[in-house]
Amino acid sequence: MKSLVVGLSFGQLYKDVLLKMGHEVITVDNDPSKQADFLELTTALATHSPFDTAHICVPNHLHYKTAQKVAPCANMVFVEKPGVESTNHWRLLNSLHKPTKFMMTKNNMFRENINEMQQSVDASDLVQINWINKNRIPGPGTWFTNKKYALGGVSKDLLPHLLSLFVQLTNGKYKDYKVQKFDKNQRWSLNDCVGTEYGVVNKDGVYDVDDEAEITLSNGEKTFILKTMWKSNMHDDVAMHFYKDGDSHLESIELGLCPESAYEQMIRSSIVHKDDDAFWNKQLDYDLWIQELINERSIDTVH
CATH class of the missing domain: 3.40.50.720 (NAD(P)-binding Rossmann-like Domain)
Structure with missing residues (x-):
């Protein structure tokens, strides 16, 4: 190959x-x-x-x-x-x-513990998927934080990861879920970025993108809350949290950075299905749905 x-x-x-x-x-x-x-x-x-x-x-x-x-x-x-x-x-x-x-x-769809996640989703009526970083704005002032080049901020960077997990964990019924809430906010400015865990700060650059995004989707029986933040100034919370009957916490599953094995499985699976039109039509449906959703609204500046 x-x-x-x-x-x-x-x-x-x-x-x-x-x-x-x-x-x-x-x-x-x-x-x-x-x-x-x-x-x-x-x-x-x-x-x-x-x-x-x-x-x-x-x-x-x-x-x-x-x-x-x-x-x-x-x-x-x-x-x-x-x-x-x-x-x-x-x-x-x-x-x-x-x-x-x-x-x-969509490497997160191919994590080795996806079946464990699915079992926890099936036992829950509220699932919160967080990718919240303490201080991990990618290269503040570089192309990552310039809307002209990045096309957006955390809603284009981390939210697609969570949406691909959501699609995978709804057993193909993701279109049954309706958006109840979708907020994109810019909470920080370049002056707030004295350092970052990812890349370097360019103080002469541009920072005009959302750095916090949250979306709630529900089918009337089960609700997913997806929350992403580049910079919380509090703690890292890259995990799934499962609840039953409103607020009874069942368990949490840590996500962390996606392992290389998931990327490998994504590539291997695609090669196996290279001539399977149904597989690729499904991928296009996923991509169109995610793309339409993340483009849905503009950001609010709240810093």
Whole structure:
């Protein structure tokens, strides 16, 4: 198998996973310090196509353009969250490049303990999925916090992870759930960022994105609350909490950062199903639903 990784900041993880899987891996990054195989994509494609899988890990505003360029040269294209800019972009990718399969990276669906989570969900009537960080704003002042390049903030960064878990844990009935509440807030400014656990602070940059997002979904019998915060200044709470009869706490399951085994399983499963249209149609349905939801409303500034 031969795979392409475009963007070696977060893409380094994909490179490591793919190498462990025995793939030949070709890397592209325009930053010489990343020591990729190629500094630009065109030459990499001309030299090494075709690819079995391609993994797009460039800044968010480049996802669609990069996917378009890679699509004729790869059987499967994995686009890092939040995917592409709109549902129309997803549909265009799929209609213009029909032989190629596309998926927004949904590695959390493939965690090894997903069955344990499912059992706890089935026993609960209220499920809270949190990705709350004490101080983990990614690169404040870099492209991560500039809406022009990131397309949004934590609602485009961490919320897709939680929504993919939600989709997986509703036994395919995620569309039966209606949005009861959806808030996106910007609580912090660049002046508040004296440090971060993820990246470095660029005091000359831009910070105009949401850093807190919460969504409540219910089908009348079961309710999910998904809450994400880059910076709480209190504690890390990256976990699922399960309740019964309103407020009786049943248990909690720690999530933490998604393990590499989940990324590997996502890729392996996709390869196994590469000719299964039902599998890929389901992935597109998931991606369109998540994309439409995270684009639903603008942010409020409350800092």
